[in-house]
Every structure is written in structure tokens, then in C-alpha cells.
Amino acid sequence: MTHRLSLSTLPHLAENVQRPAVDPRDLGTGLVHLGVGAFHRAHQAVYTEDAMAAGGETRWGIHAVTQRSPRVAEQLAPQDGLYGVLTKGLDDAGSPTAQLRIVGAVREISFPGEQTAAVLSRLAHPATHVVTLTVTEKGYRRSGTGLDLDDDGVRADVAALADELGGRAVDRAAGSPIGMLARGLARRARQDATPITVVTCDNIVHNGAMLTGLVQEFLAAAGADDVADWVHDHVTFPSTMVDRIVPATTDADRAEAEALAGLTDAGLVVAEPFRQWVIEDAFAGPRPAWERAGATLTSDVAPFEDAKLRILNGSHSYLAYRGAVLGHRTIAEAVTDPVLGEEVRAFIDEDVIPTLTPPPGVDLADYRDSVLGRFENPALGHTTIQVAMDGSQKLPVRLLGTARDRLAQAAVPHRAARAVAAWMVFVARAAEGRNGLELDDPLAPTLAEAAADGGRLGERLLGIREIFPAELAEDDRFRSAVLTQVTELSD
Template sequence: MQRLSAGTLPKAPITGVQLPRRPGRENARTGLVHLGIGAFHRAHQAVYTEVACAATGDDRWGELAVTGRSATVVHQLEPQDCLYGVLTKSADETALRVVGGIRRVISGGDDAGTAIAALADPDVHAATLTITEKGYPRAADGGLALGTDAVTADIAALRAVLAGGAPGARPGSSVGVLAAGLAARFAAGGAPITAISCDNLPGNGSQLRRLVHELADAAGESELLAWLGKAVAFPSTMVDRIVPATTDRDRAEAAQLLHLQDEALVVAEPFGQWVIEDRFVAPRPAWEEAGATLAADVAPYEMAKLRMLNGTHSLLAYLGALRGHRTIAEAVTDPELYDAARALQRQDAAPTLEAPPGVDLAAYGDQILQRFANPHLPHTTVQVAMDGSQKLPIRLLDTARDRLRAGVTPRLCALAVAAWMVYVHRGRDASGRELPLNDPMATLLRERAAGPERGLADRMLGIDAIFDAEIAGSDDFRGAVRDAVATLARRNSHAAPQR
């Protein structure tokens, strides 16, 4: 079977397939740079841009896509002229959209200079980021992690760019690439630009702004810092769409529809949501034409999503993995885990939230659980369990802190935290299957988890990079976590601890 490309793309309509208005590199001028292209961006923001451009006929928004350190996506997209499919699967229906808005894809590890030069181009009006929580080089207080190798490289790259050395600059993080690109833009005349974080961080725009400004400050570039304050906007966003790992079966199903092989295929649920703070300093695609919400305040939306959806996702991932459920869909159909997830939403999360306009939080929670149960989206429990040290503080601990301040013990948050602790300690599910620990703090986590399960909660709560003094110092929360660890340990007593 031939591979998808501009030359092999069908010219006539195909049942069940949405073809791009214009294919790949012939689609548009480059008006966007995206940092961190992976499956989620291809199934989310890139689709919104594609639909918006088709609705308005605006051809300014071709995209330069930049990977992280891995060049895998480059090898997937380059031979296909940057075309790829999004296979949308509900319980009853499957459809395929071929997306054609990416003009070029490059490796951020090998070709940062091209990304920096693109960010300096006055025809580029926006930069978007999906680099995951761990992609932001933050210290414990949320500020720049000064002294780390990545930030040291970021500062050196920013200085090199301003000294005229952009082609050889090698930032240590994606935020460093953005900062260096903004420095190059400033040096080239300083056309305004909007930088849009699309990661699961509360106040993601403010957090990105802080890191970029602190990089400029650490580099001693006061004029750049002043320009950033005037010419670069950092709106906050909330994004939501379930995008599981693509399987060979998915690729075969897409090939049946398109009659072409697609090595860059991504899979997604029908639901999608993008809420963007309406704060721009430069032109942008008409994303609202594709269903995005432009809001004066994103905080109610993002907090509801982080605490109701992401918190529940993590609870189901750790409890489900320990029980031997391979997917979130399996875990949520386990009656006991379903009840725990619903209780987390209603008893712990919802009371801490201000409902976004027009949203009923109970109905929103039920919709989330229904989405999780989609059998065609096999999002694995171990995939969701990744990077727990980065996810727990914003998905569960903020909720727990608010409940504690209200005088209530957040027992479902404690259960989710305890499940994470037992997951780290055991390293195996109830049947003895290995559970991988994929986390930037894996070495420390294993060290703290080592030893008897009695005392596990106290050892793990002592990791101050995860648990702040208010959480770790709460006798009520500590007691609830201890109780939950003991209960989970008894249930998994026949699974051998990790060695």
C-alpha cells in the first residue's frame, strides 16, 4: 500500500474521510510555530487551526512544528509531506480527517536554530506549546530552576542570539527555544507576538510568562525584558481531548478508509475543548470558528478540568493499574473504581470549584466518566500514571489543600495519593505484572519507597518537592493517606514488592 503524501492524497471525496482544503506544504504561509509536536497537538490545536482556516479561507496560518529531543515525529511526517490523519472514534462511529496545515517539521534537539529564526519572522504571529508539565524548567516555587543544566543552556543560548549567534544556539529546554526566538525577534525589530501555552498547568500563560521573563532577567538583558512586557502576550488556556496511543489496529482501520498507509496517524475521541484567554497582541486564526471559546477568564474552566477530569484520570490510573486493569476504559467500568472516581469529583473536587459559565459540575463529571468508558480509546493506565511527581500537585493536592482549609478531610484525594505511593512501592499489579515507573524523579521515588509498607506514607510525604508543608503537615491528610495505603497494601498483598 502506498504511503500518504501530497502526491498520493485522493482528489475525490471518500466516504467517512474529511480531506484538507489544500494539502500540506502548499497550504499556507507560515504564521504559527508550535513547540512540542506530539499526538495531542496533532489531534487538538492543529485540528482547530485546520477547521478555522477552512471556515474563513484565511491562508496565513501554515505551521512550523518543532519536536522535543526525539526526532520520531520528523520521521513520521516528513515522508508524508507533513500530512497525517486523525481517526476519531466514538462507541458507535469512526471517522477520519486528514490534516494539511503543517508546512514543516523539525527536530528541536538537532535544529533549534531554525525554530529560533522562525520565531523572529514577522509573518509568524503566534507560538503554541504542548511540552507537558515536566517541560517547564521550574523550581519548587514555580520560578526558573536556576543552576540546572537546562536553564544554564537556555541563558547561554539567549545571550548568543542577541550577540548574533542564533544558528549555533542550543537551548536546554523548549521554553529556552521560545525565549531565544523572542530575543531574535526583538533584535530583528520586535514585531508583537502571542505565546500560548496549552499544557495542563494552572495559569499556564502566567507561568510561561514568568519563566521567559526570568530567563531574560537572568541573562542580564533589561531592554529585552522591557520589550517582552510590551510586545508579547501570554494568554492562559484550557485544553481537553483524550488522545490515546495509536496502535497497529488503528493504522489498519485508517488505511481501510483512506486506502493509504499513514505512519503519523493519531487517534482521538469526538469531544474536544479549547478555552483561550482573549488576550492577543497580534493576528491569530479564527479559532472560535472551529469551536474554541474565547474567554475573559480561563481559570474556572481550567480548574474544573484539572480537578474533575485530570484528578479523576490519575485516581483511575493508579487504582486501575494496581488491580490489573490495562486501560482507563477497563478501570472506569470496575464498579468500585467508578464509585471512587464519582466520589472524588462530587465530594472533594466540586466543592472547591466555581462553575464555569453554563456548566453544571455534576453533569460535567458524569460526562467525563462516560468519555473515559469509550472502549475504542484504550488509554492505558500506565500511560496516564507517568510523571506522577509532576501531576499530583496540580491534579490532586491543590484540591486537597482547599478541602483541608474548609475543615474537611479530602479522603478521595488521599486515596489517589496512596494509590500512587503503592504503585511506586510495589512496581507490580495484583497479578504480578510489572508496572513501569516513568517519572523525572524516579530515582528519588524508589529510594523513599524502599522498605516496609508500614511507614510508606510518611516516607513519601517527606518529599518536599511534591508535598508542601501545609499538605505534609496536616495530621488529617497524613492519617487518611496512611489508612488508604494500609487498605491498598492488604488488597495487593500477594503482589511482590519491587526490588
Template sequence: MAVGGRAVTDGPDATPRLRFDTLDLASRGAFTPPPVDPRALRVGVVHLGIGAFHRAHQAVFTELAAAAAGRDDWGIAGVTQRSASVREQLMPQDGLYSVLERGRGAAPLRVVGSVREVLFGAGDPAAVVDRIADPAVRVVTLTVTEKGYRRDRAGRLDRSDSQVAADLAGCPPRTVVGQLVRGLQRRAAGAAGPVTLLSCDNLVGNGQVLRGLVHDFLDALPEAESGPLADWIAACVRFPSSMVDRIVPATTDDDRADVRAVLDLDDRGVVVAEPFRQWVIEDDFAADRPAWDLAGAVFTDDVAAWESVKLRMLNATHSLLAYLGALRGHDTIAAALADDELATAAEALMIEDVTPTLRVPDSLDLSGYRRQVLERFANPALRHRTVQVAMDGSQKLPVRLLGTVRDRLAAGAIPRQAALAVAAWMVYVAKGRDAGGRELPLDDPLADRLRMAAAAGAGDPNRLVDSLLNVEEVFGADLPEHDGFRDVLIDHVARLTA
């Protein structure tokens, strides 16, 4: 095939690769093209952590918002922090990629063009700072996962982290908070104007968390440097909280083949998602923002209530199914939910332990939300792998499950179903294999510490529970002291290891 007088044969089996010139020649009947001409989009948003979730979620909302408002100044400059792979996928494709929905009600394949640039933070940190400091940028969004914030046991910036220390010493910044602060410093010096930093990660009060970490970084700088910048941030920067929701499993070769069949083009950046998507945002911005509400986002003054429902009901149940399902040899969340015993446990967690702890938003039907969660998890087309959801358990358990545990204990109740999820995590860490003998990967920033704790309690449920409960980064100092919680954990672990 020739395009513009040159051969385009860089895809598998000589399939042309997705980009502006090849997309222009593709048949539009089977897919939805970008609603705004990507060539005309100017960067107005920087996004830190441009993984699959962002491309299936915020980037779609932003493109639809730009189209609805008739704006061409909300293109996205994405930053990939740990690996250049997303840059290598998207930049040869002019930033284009497709979103493939799986499940009932799936829309046609969508080609997205809102990402106009991808920077590799580890390889070119100065370029990241330059982008954050660009006067055309009014919003910086983040999906860097819980561990990307580099917090210590107390939830403060971990100044013992070697990369945090290097950023504080003035090296080209490689951590998220370092990049943000140095970018803000440059904005203040260059009178670049106000900006909003919008966290979209699964953290309780994520906006306040991000604000605190930025100020922790400032507090570690010399007063002559930090004082004026702190004053400028107070006047010109906002840190709204948000809640995001969409299931985005890992892309497979079969997914890429399905996209190739629709486009007759090779898309190496395709992401897969369920039809459902949700974004709830605190309406507190320092400057202009995309009209995300025109694309279906909800602006509110009370993100916390929505956030608590999502973290404790959806995310906690996801983790319960991941650990119990993986231990039983179920490869996917849908397969785990098809197991009647696990489905019963999932619903019991939401009804018995989570619901009594929630402050429900006025417009939310909690029973309907619970049913919707289970319907979404049961979608077999997604093939969301249990071991993928099981990653980073030491970071996820405190925000997904342990808040519910503490609230129920404070109310005088023993949270048996939440304890089952925690016990399943403990057994997952300790056994490292499923019921069929297959290895279960322990992908966790505390992996070495967890393995040592599990080894110290090997073979005895009492010792295993005590050893892992004493990992203070996960359980704090209070939960190991609660005999009722400890006893129910031991009971669950004994049954799961029998």
C-alpha cells in the same frame, strides 16, 4: 502502483504512503480531506511539542478555523523536542496525517494538512529560533507537558538544570524557555512585530506560568541584554492562558491498519482521539490570531474557572482511575471504570471533594459535566492505557489533586477520596507490580528519588507515607505536617497493600 510515472511502494506490504500525490488519487467517500489546500498554506503558527495531542487538537482547530475564515496564512511549523520521530513520520508525507476518532458519534476519518513543517529542536535549535523570529509568525503555542517547563520546587525556572544553564550561557537553545527567549530576542532585533505565546499545558494559570519563566530567564541574563528585551516583551508579547481537553490515547498497529483500510495508503503519523474536543482561551493576543472560535473554541476573560473544573474533576479522576486501575491489573481506563468499586470512588472524588472547591463558569452544568466525564472515560474504543495516564505522577499530582486537598483541609474537611488517589500513587510507586504480578513502569522525572523514598518505607504503611510525603517537590512543606491528611493516607495505603 505508479504515481506520476514513479512507483510508490514505501509502505508495509507495498502500500503507498500518504502524501500529496497519493491523496489526490484516493477515494474521498470514506474520509474527510483537508478543508484548505495544504500546498497553499503559509506558516503563521509555531507549535512547541508536536506530539499526538497537538495533532488531534490544536492542529485540527487551526485548520478548521483557517477554512472558516478563508485564510491561507495559518499553517503550523511544529517542533519536536526530544526525538525526531514525528518529523520522520510526517515530512515524507508532506506533513499530512489522519485523525481517527473512536467511540459513539465518531466522525469519518479526517486527513489533516495544517502542519506544514516539522523541526527537530534538539538537532537544529537554530532553525527553531529562526521560525519563532519569522515576522509571518504571530502565535507560538505549546504542549510540552508539565516537565517541559523545567521548573524548580518553587515553580521558578530551574537554573540548576544543565540544559537551562547552557541556554543561559549562549549555547544554541535546547529548552523550551530558552528557544522562546532567543526567538523573542531575534524578533526584537529584527522588528518582526508582536507575537503571542499561548501555553496549552495542564498547569494552573499556564499563561502566567510561562510569562514568569520567560522573565526568570531574562533576569539571569546580563542587564545590558535583558533590559531592552524585557521592555520590548512588555510592549509586544502576550501570554494568554488556555484550557484544552481531548482524550488522545497512544496509536496502535491496529489503528494504523484501520486507517490503511480506509485510505488504501500507509499513514505513519495517524493519531487516535475521542469525538469530544474543547478549547477555552483567554482573549488576550498581541497580534492577529486564527479564528479558533469559528471552529468551536471558546474565548473568555475567565479561563481559570474552566481550568479548575477540568484539572480537578476530569484530570484528577483520570489519575485516580489510572493508579487504582493499574494496581488491580486493569489495562485501560475504560476497564478500570467498569470495576464498580473504582467507578464509585471516581464519582465520590468529584462529588465529595472536588465540587465544594470549584467556582463554576456560568454556562457550565457541573452535574452534566461530571456525567460526561465518566461517559468519556468509559469509551472502550479508546483503549487509553492506565500506565500511560500514570506517567509523570510527581508533576501531575500537584496540579490535579493537591490543590483540592489543600482547599478541603483549609475548609476543615479531610479529603478522603482525593487522599485515596494520592495513596494509590504511593502504592503504585512502591510496589511496582499489579495484582497479577506484572511490572508497572515508573516513568517519572523524579523516578530515582521516588524509588529511594519508597524503599526507605518498604513494608510499613506509616513509613511509606511519611517517606513519600517528605518528597517536597511533590507535597511541599505543609502537607506532611497535617496529621489528619497523613492519617487517612496511611489508612488507604494499608488497605491497598493488604
């Protein structure tokens, strides 16, 4: 019987597996992370552990917070927060490679449904100097460009904070990441704690400014004007750009890691070798030395963010929608389809790159080639269905900005329109359940209703204002291009 990974079994780890870069037992907790999914474990947690090792610091252990499910807490708590990152790549001959490292940066883990009080306490603790978030686009509970105050979780959190500020003791589970964060900042303000930095790491344009606005809207709704003033003076929200492909972990991955480690790991994550983190250098206080682990600190994240969102994420979505409809199971299969591969390259060259300002030291054509080369890695098994989920949230930042900017340049964005049309056809097929496709989206009922009118699919979907702003949807050049492509791709 194979023993489970934990601090007590760590000495029995196979010799060819990399152990934690710092001794987990020596770490204090100075960072809270909201949304401890696979991406955080393969990205920010790795950077943080490597930063501690490079800088000789031990105060940046992570208090990790799950979202709606206790699943990750149930995976990691019995393992003392330890988990493996299985990095899958290709060698020079094109053969698959796999390397396993154990990460020990997560020192505490909480499920808000049962442990909100512990999270709020940690957010308010003077030793906590940084909060990071990976809660996905939909986790921010936005409606248009602002906070969705009609969301049940947000509304419950607003009421809970109002009660707390009114002196009414409450012990309610947080219903939303924004509510959790704002309630923690309010408690910190009341305790006169030190300044704190909140770093959002989700793929949203100008994500730092976006989060600033959501927090302030939440505090205004709760009548927390004094807290809002404190946040303005003591909290910063740097923008960031993050990049690492992290596919869903399969049973085969777990079996491979167990064979390498000699231990069972319920918290295993899988990732490609590449990783990147660009952070606006706007911190309110102490922080991990992430730049010593390879992160880039800059005064302006926007050029990096735009290049990544539009080239990498935009083409990722394009490949997912077109590839899924064409029967490709993985992104690697889709990008190596000669016709589809050429389509997505033309999309980048003709519509995306003309809208971008190259980041310092970056050649956009080289970046394009790097991205498409990474997509070809079959070892990752990144599925088209996984990338296609939540399209209504991803489309505006991945594709529509490109279309809007090309129109402003007096060019018709035919390739971007084809990418949008590919999403529409995917929605229609998934709503019908054709070929095993599944419509996993916060707006699924609205999308399915629109798709039911197959003869007016493009027009109906363009009419959904949560996705398509009127000035874009009603632009005759864009509208005509999209409807033409919907007809072509529906054949």
C-alpha cells in the same frame, strides 16, 4: 504495495475519508508550535485548520517543532506534513465507530537537535504572530514554582543567549522548550518585529502566568534586561484549558486507518470525538479565528481550568493509579469496575465539586457524568500506565489543590487522600516492577528510594517537597488520612 500519504498521493485517498479542510499548498506559515506530539496534532492543529476553513484565511500554516526526538519529524516530513486523525467513538447502540480525516495544517517541521536555527528564524519572522506549546508538565523544566536553572538544557540555553547578546555568534541546538522560546523572542526583539502571542496548552494551573514567569526568569539569568522589557511590552501569554483524550497510536490503529484510507500513514493519531479549547482573550496581534472552529474565548479561564484539572484530570489519574494496581489495562476497564467506578464518583462529589466555582453555563454534575462517560469508551484503549506516567508532576495540579481547598473549608479530604494514597501504592509496586508496572517519572530515582522503605511508604513520599509542600504534608488531618489509606490500599 500501499503508497504513503503525501501531497502527491492525496488524490488517491479513499472517498470516505475527509480531506484537508484547506488546500495545504495555499497556506503561508504564521504559527509556530513547540512540542508536536499526538495531542497537538489531534487538538490545536485541527482547530487551526478548521478556523482557516471557516474564516477563509490561509496564513496560519504551522511550523511544528519536535522536542528531544526527531521521530515525529521523520514521520511527517516524507508526508509533506500530512497525517490522519482517527476518531473513535460509540454509536447509539454502543457499537464502536471510526472516522478518519487528513489534516494539512502542518506545513513545516523541525527537530531542534539539528534545526534550531530554522526555528529561531521562524520565531523571529514578522509573519509569525502566534506560538503555541504542548511540551507536557515536565517539559517546562520547573523546580518548585520557578525555572530549574540547574537543568543542563536550560543552563546551556542561558549561556547561548548570553553569548548571542554579547555579539558572539553561536549556533547551538536548543536544550529546552523555554530556552528555544526565549532565544526566539530575543531574536525577534533585536529585529524589531511585531508583537506576538504565546499560548501554552499544557495542563498546569494558570499556565499563561506560569509561562510568563519562566520566560522572564530565563531572560534575567541570561542578563537580557532589554529583551525582558520588550517581552513585557510586546508579548502576551494567555491562559488556556484544553481537553481531548488522545491515546497512544497502536499498530492496530495504523492498520485500521490504512484500510480506510488506502494509504500508509506513519503520523497517524487517535482521538475521541469530544474536544474543547478555552482561551483567554488576551492576544498581542492577529490570531486564527479559533472561535469559528468551536473554541471558547473568555476573559477568565480559571473556572474552566479548575473544573477540568480537578474533575477530568484528577479522576483520570485516580483511575490510572488504582486501576493499574488492580490489574486493569485500560481506563475504560478501570471506570467500569463497579467498586472503582463508585470510588471515583464519590471522589468527585465529596471532595472535588465542593471546591469549584461552576464555569458559565456549566452544570458540574452534568460535566462529571460526561467525563466518566467519555472514560468508558473502550474504542480508545487509553492505558492506565500511559495516564499514570509523570505522577510527580501531575499530582500537585490534579489532586493536591483539591485536598488543600477542602482543608481550608474545614473538611477532611478523605477521598482526595485516597487518590494520593493510590499513587503512593502505585509508586511502590512500580518501583518493584510488580505485575509489569513501570515507574516512568522525572523523579523516579527519588521515588524508588522512598518506596524502598515499605513500612514508612506514606511518610517517606510525603516528605518529598518537590511534590508535597510542607503546609500540606504536615497538616495532621491530611497526613493521617493519607497514611490510613496507604495502609488500607497496600493490603
